[in-house]
Amino acid sequence: MSSIRLGEYLVQRGLITEQQLAVALQQQERTGERLGRLLLILGFIRRLDLGRALADLWNLPFITITDTALVPAVAQRFPLDATMRFRAVPLRDDGTTLTVAVADAPTAELRETLAVVYPGRTLDIRVTTEWDIDQAIGLANRRKVVDASIYGLYFRDQSESAFTVFTLPQYVLFGALIILVLAGLWSAPYATLLAINVPITIFFLTVIIFRTVVGISGAASETTVSVTADELRALDERDLPIYSILVPAYREAAVLPQLLRSLKALDYPADKLDILLLLEEDDPSTLAAAKAAAPGANVRILVVPAGQPQTKPKACNVGLLFALGEYLVIYDAEDQPESDQLKKAVLAFRRGPAELVCLQAALNYYNASENFLTRMFTLEYSFWFDYLLPGLDKLRMPIPLGGTSNHFKTKVLRDLGGWDPFNVTEDADLGIRAAMHGYRVGIVNSTTFEEANKNVGNWIRQRSRWIKGYMQTALVFSRDPMGLVRRAGLRQTLGFTLLIAGTPLIFLLQPISVLLTIGWVITRTTALDPLFPPIILYLSLFNLLLGNALAIYINMFAVFRRGLHGLVLFSLLNPFYWVLHSIAAYKALGQLFTRPYYWEKTTHGLTRHPAAATH
Amino acid sequence: MVSPATPPPLPTEPRAPRWVRATLALLAALPPAVAAWLLIGEGWRSDPHGAFIQRVLFAADRGRLELLGFEYPPLPFLLLLPSPTDYWAVALGAFGLMGLAWYVVDECTSRRTILPYLLLLAILWTPLGLHFTAGNFNEALGLAALFVGWRHYRRWWSTRRTIHGLYTGLWLGLAFYSSPLGLGLALIAGAILPVLFPRLQIPPFASQMVLLVFPGFAATVTWAYLSWVFTGRVAFPFTPWERDSPAILELLRWTIPYLVVSAAALVRPKATTAGMLLPFLLLAAATQTGWHFSLAFAATLLMLVAIVALPRDVSRLQRWSLVVLAAGQAVASWWFIPLPTPSDADRRDRAVAQALAVAPPRSILVDDRRADGLLKWVPSLDAYLTTRDIGFDLAVGMPREAVQYVLVTEDADGLSLDAARHPPAGFVEDWSWSGYTLYRLPNAPRLPVRFSAAIAPPARGLLR
Secondary structure (H helix, E strand, O other): OHHHHHHHHHHHHOOOOOHHHHHHHHHHHHHHHOHHHHHHHHHOOOOOHHHHHHHHHHHOOOHHHHHOOOHHHHHHHHHHHHHHHOOEEEEEEOOOOOEEEEEEOOHHHHHHHHHHOOOOEEEEEOOOOOOHHHHHHHHHHHHHHHHHHHHHHHOOOHHOOOOOOOOOOHHHHHHHHHHHHEEEEEEOOHHHHHHHHHHHHHHHHHHHHHHHHHHHHHHHHOOOOOHHHHHHHHHHHHOOOOEEEEEEOOOOOHHHHHHHHHHHOOOOOOOHHHEEEEEEEEOOOHHHHHHOOOOOOOOOEEEEEOOOOOHHHHHHHHHHOOOOEEEEEEEEOOOOOOOOHHHHHHHHHHHOOEEEEEEEEEEOOOOOOOHHHHHHHHHHHHHHHHHHHHHHHHOOOOOOOOOOEEEHHHHHHHHHHOOOOOOHHHHHHHHHHHOOOEEEEEEEEEEEEEEEEEHHHHHHHHHHHHHHHHHHHHHHHHOOOOOOOOOOOOHHHHHHHHHHHHHHHHHHHHHHHHHHHHHHHHHHHOHHHHHHOOOHHHHHHHHHHHHHHHHHHHHHHHHHHHHOEEEEEHHHHHHHHHHHHHHHHHHHHHHHHOOOOOOOOOOOOOOOHHHHOOO | OOOOOOOOOOOOOOOOHHHHHHHHHHHHHHHHHHHHHHHOOOOOOHHHHHHHHHHHHHHHOOHHHHHHOOOOOOOHHHHOOOOOHHHHHHHHHHHHHHHHHHHHHHHHHOOOOOHHHHHHHHHOOOHHHHHHHOOOHHHHHHHHHHHHHHHHHHHHHHHHHHHHHHHHHHHHOOOOOOOOHHHHHHHHHHHHHHHHOOOOOOOHHHHHHHHHHHHHHHHHHHHHHHHHHHHOOOOOOOOOOOOOOOOOHHHHHHHHHHHHHHHHHHHHHHHHHHHHHHHHHHHHHHHOOOOOOHHHHHHHHHHHHHHHHHOOOOOOHHHHHHHHHHHHHHHHHHHHHHHHHHHHHHHHHHHHHHHHHHOOOOOOOEOOOOHHHOOOOOOOOOOEEEOOOOOOHHHHOOOHHHHOEEEEEEOOOOOOOOOOOOOOOOOOOEEEEOOEEEEEEEOOOOOOOOOOOOOOOOOOOOOO
8 A cells, every 4th residue: 555545545534634745745755754654743643543544445444442352361372572573462362253453554474473373263353553552562461561571681591680689609709708807807807907908909900090091092082973963964864764762751740841842852753753651550640741741643651560670671671562663762751862862873873883782872961060969970970971981982891881872773682681670770781781792882972961960868869779780780790700701701801890890899998998098197007007018008009199180180071071161170079079979889788788679769850950941 | 062062083194104103213212222321331320310220229129119209200210110220221211212203203204204303313313312311311201291292282272182182181290200391381381272262261271271280280299198198298399300401592502493493483473383382481481490401301392392393385495404404403412512421430439339239238327418429329229228217317326236337428427427537436447448438347347349440441432
């Protein structure tokens, strides 16, 4: 059935006007998208009318699933992946006739698959809307969707899931270490403390060198731009694929209008956007706000079935099941991505190697100047996303993804098992997992602006979750260290160890180091001398003085590069900011044992910065 | 709010393969290095090298790095730690020169002319170049860091790529560990930004100023803190080794190509002219503020600036004129600048130092502040008990209980023992020669000096 015929039919039926058809065809010329979808996106036609028209044209009856008795057992017999792939839901089966709802023209492959799963049935295929299909899947496959979103990764490969916090060998190892240290402290305290101090000092030094080298490599990467403005201009929109945008939102009613504005501002054909708002069952206010906002036809509201753990990755996994796009990106509810981000990602994916599975866009804050905390947070993010991650990319080391603005090849993401709902930094975990499977994570030169946490309590909650997630990730991938080296290689393992395991460790050790230094400066005691033989003393001093100076200096340049001149001097205050990290790290450590999967919710919408409203 | 502005891609400049650059860099540095090695063979050791080596030997013998003292600059001490010898010092100096030559070869390839390389050789293959290997390797390293930092600075404001700003700061910060001019250049480089960019607003100006000077200040604070940790006193890092800087006029005499290129640039002044004058301003300011440098250091720095600032559209006549000028200057420097020569006093000091090297550990009490001429030559400081040792004061109070020998200089012993006039109680005079007197306990073995060293005829070598 050609598009022209659909258009003509709709005009004949008086469902659209000639002018509307002309506009839609013009749009189709530009983007190459299907006419029906275009008319929906443009708001020229209602879903039901389009569905009925398609049914007429395909000579099939029309059905609305919500008005039809759906037999869950029948629908559940059809595998979930086939349901998703064909966008087809078997509704009823009386032993001889199988009633199936479809949103797309039924293909021979669909008929063959149905014949295999429901042998001997006569097919009664009926047309419905995309919306009805989603609802039917949710109704009929609730248990499957919950299981897939929670245990998908665990059943695929338990060793990669954070469901088990500590394995038995890890318990034994940590237990043995603690016993050894306690015994040492009892029998030879100074020698034991020295034995602890030496590896810690060397570890600090290694992390400093690592971060400096990576930071400078990242800074140097500004000379190579992944996607230029000229390349964007030359892009033919007809070649653009469907892009799914997952937006998990929990108790975010306040920022929803801003989110929809930001998504609307994206420079990507609206008819090629597949936006999925992932809302939780126990969050009626956000659901009501979403419905009230009347988002366009390219926005689907998916209610994530309740089930523990109730985490963002679980919601994302539900979104992944329903996503239609060739590529997929995650945004948080308060995100304001730069308008060209999706096009840049498409170009970067196409130009990148086959193993490039994910692209991370930079994150930064629109309310940097709001208070001390937002300034420090912006400094940190500018270094992390503008220098550190590009540096890791350049040095071919694993990149821990950063929460939002992660762009994926949808198929590969499914192959990887999606996100780990038991890991509270599912993004970082996924980045490392991709690297461990031989895939690459890259960087795309576009920024998403977010709301920086302006409240200390809120900040510590958020940060403790991140650090706990890093601890979980470190524990997951260190279960088989030799296997890790074999699979990922020495360089990737080194990068993983220093960044993922190293970051929480540094924050945990830092207060001890600072307290020792302050104590010594005040008292000038000689009691610490045995712990610092000459070479260890020199290395410790190097770490303290040059390590901090280098970190501060590179951070200065990161904000300078963004034109945030007012923040350059604030970089000097980083040591005070790091104290907050340590507080969060100890909280995270406690939670790792008591509530490993607990998702410390970050409250958004606290900012009074005008950019939050205008962007 | 937007992502950082991405400057347009730069045209790729031709660059010689690494092996070519390495070979040419080695070629440039080899003659001064070989000449320095020959000098060492003849018994030459410059005062700065002697001081660096002596201090490093002391720290190595005592096993404590802080005994290097907190004299400025620290870089040469740290670099000599792996091998506190003349040869390693020469190698380090040559390494610094290679670094300079490496970057100059870049200039040659991008300009498709060997003129820059020839100008560099006109200064490196003269007694001025020899200074960096045989005289003070620290200046070669400081100069290299300063030059690379300055080059990145020029690139920073010509390409607006912040990576060059980062490199500028890091290199100038590193240079500061070798020469205070690192911080000076950073300050002046920041100060002239409004000249380069007349419409520069205050916030970006202030932030760029901070970025330029932070490494130098961080280095200063680091050094001050370390000195306080180890000595209880804050050492201010501006005690220079080179106390006599050349006068500006003297300096200009040895930088004719720089003057010519500068004059040509001033005829048609552009923003880049300010960058070119920057090092000269720095040197002029340094002489006024007591930050010292050698003639070789200043002349080479200005020659390098002339090389980089050389216009790209130089005619053949201008090219040849510059070559002739540089060659003339090279000949003049061979003619007028004296070559380093081991003195008889050096030979005598060395003979004494070698004789005393066989003494048992910490058996010779000496005031290192007075006997620096001698200590410059010691193969190890193991035998000596000096002012920097913890037991020094005790030994001065009771030498008989603490040491077997007391070494004093002829003018004053510095030990409050009045030993320049008579032996300390319980000691006898062993020998007195070449301005040194050695007292020993009667039961201590004698430490004979090869007195013939004083009358040995001076060796004839390549450089004399």
